[in-house]
């Protein structure tokens with residue numbers, strides 16, 4: 422049996438849905454293939470949205486601990502399984518809402534695993550589907566690790582399903598997931614909790630600013646999280662009551678739980694990309710700035726593409742691909758391109774670390790001339806009021822005054838960094854952003870932005 426669509430989308434995560442709805446709104450007949458029995462994707466079910474339940478609990482506990490002695494007498498105590506249940510009440514309805522939403526819009530939902538049979542054709546079970554354009558949005562999965570006993574490692578998704586947290590947790594990898602989940606565990610786990618992050622590189626959080634990472638690492642240490650770098654893990658062994666992790670150089674770590682935070686790889690093995698002439702590396706499907714692959718009929722978006730693995734980047738890529746497909750169909754030039762120069766990123770640790778644009782390390786490496794406004798351990802009332810001792814910022818501007826990058830440690834780094842991201846998108850100078858920010862609602866985290874900019878302006 423064979424069915425033909427104007428566009429076929431593979432994957433029902435945020436990227437796949439964004440592309441499917443946009444093509445559908447433009448009058449395309451659209452089919453969406455999904456092989457999971459829980460459609461809806463990583464962000465909603467086990468990523469950004471799901472983990473935010475634990476972040477909000479973490480913030481409440483951490484804030485009340487910080488306020489202890491300055492007006493709060495009884496710091497909050499978390500109920501891990503109640504937070505998990507609240508998260509699951511949200512995720513439970515995601516699959517059915519995903520499918521009903523697609524169907525209501527007139528998009529065919531096709532359950533099953535897609536694999537290419539030709540440049541414009543895909544098999545799902547016994548069904549052959551052909552399409553003028555195909556959008557791949559198959560996401561990523563935890564990278565397989567060359568470690569003996571790696572079957573003892575649990576994923577971040579499994580972590581969020583635990584009934585309770587044990588006292589000793591080792592996180593493998595010092596990236597986004599390990600930092601965020603260690604911060605959750607340190608506030609939501611038992612009172613004797615001890616978290617360890619083992620990073621293979623010489624420093625954790627490689628893409629972030631080295632100085633700010635050192636400040637976040639110090640804040641993490643105070644919360645009960647130890648970070649070890651240059652650790653080559655050899656094996657994980659199950660002992661009577663725990664796990665023993667052995668490393669190069671003969672070091673050993675004992676843990677009740679070992680968690681994967683060592684990167685996510687594109688979920689492309691089942692697609693048989695070679696049958697369609699689509700190039701990929703272990704970092705993802707190779708795409709150009711229009712999100713087109715090496716096959717002109719196929720686009721790749723979201724975590725499976727060799728770009729950034731962030732939810733709103735996935736959406737922007739999906740919109741870019743869909744716009745280009747619509748243009749091509751109309752006989753127009755496909756002119757939509759992705760720009761990654763001012764993508765804001767936030768680590769949902771406590772305090773949060775928000776970053777946009779260049780790091781100071783990168784500017785130094787490039788030999789770029791820049792000016793910097795930077796301060797750590799801020800004693801501004803904003804932070805003394807909530808007992809945060811580790812707030813910090815760094816703003817980098819070029820010779821022409823334009824903002825090149827910003828880095829913020831704060832309990833609301835997400836909101837703050839977005840202001841800098843918008844300024845960068847609009848090519849604003851530090852002085853223009855300063856003038857436009859003077860009347861920011863006061864006092865707030867955001868009204869402090871002028872203090873961050875002053876050294877670059879006067």
Ligand SMILES: Cc1cc2nc3c(=O)[nH]c(=O)nc-3n(C[C@H](O)[C@H](O)[C@H](O)COP(=O)(O)OP(=O)(O)OC[C@H]3O[C@@H](n4cnc5c(N)ncnc54)[C@H](O)[C@@H]3O)c2cc1C
Nearest residue numbers: 432434435436456462463464468535559560723724731732
């Ligand atoms: C723990 C965690 C926390 C995160 N937190 C944040 C955050 O705070 N902020 C942020 O911006 N990002 C965050 N991310 C990243 C974010 O979740 C991803 O960037 C985003 O979900 C990617 O969406 P996607 O649509 O590309 O892929 P996915 O949502 O993974 O969707 C891919 C879909 O394709 C399906 N599929 C795969 N192969 C096939 C096939 N052959 N046939 C049919 N279907 C197939 C899968 O079943 C899946 O449903 C987090 C990720 C994790 C893991």
Ligand SMILES: NC(=O)c1ccc[n+]([C@@H]2O[C@H](COP(=O)([O-])OP(=O)(O)OC[C@H]3O[C@@H](n4cnc5c(N)ncnc54)[C@H](O)[C@@H]3O)[C@@H](O)[C@H]2O)c1
Nearest residue numbers: 594595596597598599619620621622682683684685730767
């Ligand atoms: N707040 C957010 O936006 C957010 C949160 C979670 C995840 N994410 C996305 O999901 C992606 C995956 O997250 P992640 O934390 O798994 O990956 P990551 O790429 O952020 O970090 C992986 C880390 O593990 C290290 N590593 C790799 N192999 C190792 C090994 N064998 N032993 C020790 N260390 C090892 C790497 O050097 C790196 O520092 C992120 O890149 C990010 O794009 C985003």
